[in-house]
Amino acid sequence: MGHRKAVLLVAAFLAVAAIGCSKKKDDGGGPTEVEFGLDVRPANATCLAPARPPSAFNVQLQVAFGGITFDQPVLLLPHPSLTSPQRWYVVDLGGTIRTFEEGDGQVDISTAFTRTVTNSPLDTGDERGLLGFALHPDFGLNGRAFVHYQDGNLTSRLHEITTADGGLTFTAAASPILSLADPYGNHNGGMIDFGPDGFLYVGIGDGGSFDDPDENGQDTTVLFGKILRIDVDSGSPYGIPADNPFAGSSVDAEEIYAWGFRNPWRFSFDQETGELWVGDVGQDAWEEIDKVELGGNYGWDDREGNHCFEEPGIECVGEGKIAPVVEHAQPSYVSITGGYVYRGTAIPELVGHYIYGDYGTGLMHTVFDDEVTGLPEARPVLSAGFNISSFGQGLDGEVYVISYSGGADEIYKIVPTGGPVTNTFPDLLSETGCFDAADPRIVVPGLIPYEVNAPLWSDGADKRRWMALPDGETIDVDPVTGDWTFPLETVLVKEFSVDDQRIETRLLVLHTDGNWAGYSYEWDENETEATLLPAGKTRAVGTLTWGYPSRGECLQCHTDAAGRSLGLETVQMNRDAIYPGDLLADQMNTLEHIGMFTATPARLEPLPAFDGNASGELRARSYLHANCANCHQPGGTGQGPADFLFTTALADMGICDVAPENGNMGLPGAVLLAPGDPDLSLMSLRMHTLDSFRMPDIGTRVVDPQGTSLVDAWITGLAACP
Helix, strand or coil, X not given: CCCCCCCEECCCEECCCCCCCCCCCCCCCCCEECCCCCCCCCCCCCCCCCCCCCCCCCEEEEECHHHCCECCEEEEEEEEEEECCEEEEEEECCCCEEEEECCCCCEECCCXXXXXXXXXXXXXCCCCCEXXXXXXXXXXXXXXXEEEEEECCCEEEEEEEECCCCCCCCEEEEEEEEEEECCXXXXXXXXXXXXXXXXXXXXXXXXXXXXXXXXXXXXCCCCCCEEEEEECCCCCCCECCCCCCCCCCCCCCCCEEEECCCCEEEEEECCCCCCEEEEECXXXXXXXXXXXCCCCECCCCCEECCEECCXXXXXXXXXXXXXXXXXXXXXXXXCEEEEEECCCCCCHHHCCCEEEEECCCCEEEEEEECCCCCCEEEEEEEECCCCEEEEEECCCCCEEEEECCCCCECEEEEEECCCCCCCCCCCEHHHCCCECCCCCCCECCCCEECCCCCCCCCCCCEEEEEEECCCCCCEEECCCCCEEECCCCCEEEEEEEECCEEEEEEEEEECCCCCEEEEEEEECCCCCCEEXXXXXXXXXXXXXXXXXXXXXHHHHHCCCCCXXXXXXXXXXXXXXXXXXXXXXXXXXXXXXXXCCECCCCCCCCCCCCCCCCCCHHHHHHHHHHHHCCCCCCCCCCCCCCCCCCCCCCHHHCCCECCCCCCCCCCCCCCECECCCCHHHEHHHHHXXXXXXXXCCCCCCCCCCHHHHHHHHHHHHHCCCCC
C-alpha cells in the first residue's frame, strides 16, 4: 500500500507517482520540474454527466414547494383538513417545525421549540432530536398536536402542544404524556401518528447499543422495542384501548400494540386500508419492512429479518414471530426508511404499492407481488442520490421524499417522467465520452489528472484519477474547510489496476438534478473494453476477491457530509503532481493557472503522507481522515460520536475512553480508543477484522497492513486522554 507504481498512461499521460514522493529526482531520470503542469485548460466537450438511467416505473424526483430548504428534515405531514390550499408541516431534527401553504414561502412556527417544551436542551446527537410530530384527527377543531423528542438527559419525551391560531404557532401543554429514560443514545424510533381508529401510535426503539443487550425487544414488560398505542382522548395522561394485547395486565405493558422491533424508523397507515407499515432498521445483515398487526411479534432480537440473530445462519421464520414483508441484505441497504402506500393518481402503476427507501444508499423500492409465486418482492424505483431520512404523503395520496444531508435539504415529489424514457446512459466505457472510442484505455484530452496526499485503501490496487468539468465552469473552494464544490455535469474518474491489469473504472458524476451518482465499469480480461455493471458483484483477481460496488454503495462511501468527491479537497490536493510529458508541478498552482477555481483558494496545510517524515500521530490521523472521516464527521452517516477529521483535536474526536454505542466485539472494557492499548481499542480492532464488525464496512476485503500499523503505533504511544 505504501507506494503506487508510476504507470505509463497511453497517449502520453504519465499517471500517479509514489505516495508523497512526487519530487524531482537527482539522478536525471525522473520527471522534469516546471512551474505549471498545464499551460492551458483543456477543452471538454464530451466527458459530461449523462442523463440518469431511467426508472423502471418511469418516475423521477421533482423538487417540491418551490425549492424551500430545511435543516435536517425528518418528517413532512399535511394539515388534516386544509386542502385549498394544502398546508404542510416540516419537522427539523434540531427542534424546529415549519409550516407553509403550498405555493407559499416558509413560516417558522416554533424556533424556540426546545425552550417551550423542556427546560433542558434538546439532544440532536446520534439518532436523537425532534423525531415525531402528529396532528390530532380533529386538529382543525381542537388545535391539539403531539411531539416526540430526546432531551439533553437521554430521555425520550412525548408531549402535547396546542395551537389557537389555526396551526401557525404552538404552545406546550402543562404536563408530558409519556417519558422514557433511554439506556443508550441510539435506537429512539420517534415516529408518532394517529391511526384510523383515532388512537395515537408511538414507535420506540429497543433502547440502543448493540445486540439489544437488555433483551428489550422480546420483553413485554417494558416499552422499548415496541409500537405503542394509547388513547389521548381519555384517561390521565392517557387511556389504554380495550383491545390492546396486554390491556388490564398487571405485569405486561398495557401500552404495547406490537413488539420485537429494533428501531422502527418511520411508519405509516395506508390511506385506503388502514394497514400499518413499518421500516425496521437492522443490525449486521438485514433490513426489513413489516406490516404490523395488533399483538404481533416481529422477532428482534431473536431474529433479524427472516434469519436467526443469536444463532446466525439458521432460518427461524416460525416460533410465533411474524416474518417481514420484504427484507434487504446489507450493504445493499444499510439503514431502512419506512415510507407510504401510494394512493395518488399521477402514477397509476404504483397505486396500492408501498414505497420506501434507504438512508445510507439513497435507493428506493416498492413492494409488488410476484406474478408467478404471488409472494411480495422488492422492486427498484430509483436512486435518490441523497440520504433519505423520511417520506411524506399528501391528502391526495401523492408521495414525497425528504433529503437529509446536513444542511440546505430539500423535499422532492415522486412524479411521472411524462412517458417512456429511452435509456441513453452509456453501457460501455468507450461510449462515455471520457475515453477514446477506439481504445478506452486512453483518456480524452479534456480529463485532468490529479493525485492525493492520503489515498483511500483499496485492497492494494493501483489507482489513477482524473477530473472533467464542463467548459467555462469552475470549482468553489471553502476558505475554512478546504472542501471543493463542483458544477453540474462534472465527472470524476478513478481507474483500478491489480498486478498491472485494469479491473475497474468508476465514474462519479454530478447529474443536472444536482445529485451525485456512482457507476462502475468492469474491464474484460484483455483490457479491450469495460462494461457498465447494473449492480454490485465480486470477481476473483488472482488471489484477491475484488468487489465492484453497487450504485448505492458508491454513495454510502461518497457521503454528502464529505462533499461526495472525497479526495478532491485542499488538504488532499495541496501537493506536487505528475502531468503529461513527465512534468512535475505544484498541483494547486497548476489548477489555478488554467482557471479551474472560481477564486484563489487558501493553501491549507496538506495531509501528511503515510510514509513521510511527519510524526506518527499526524500520519495516523491523516490515514483516519482519508479512510474514516467520510462517514465519521459532524453530519456524517457514521453512528456514534466519532469525528475523524484531521483538523479535529483529539479531545474533541469523541473516541478517547468513550464506550461504544454499537457493541464491544465481545471484549469487556473495550472502548473506541484505549490509550496505550490497541487490543482494547475498537477503532483498531475493527480495522483488523473482516467480519461484520469491519471498518470500513464496505469496499474492502483485505486488511491494510500499513494503515493498521500506523493507527496501532499511535494508540500505543498515547499515555492518556487529553
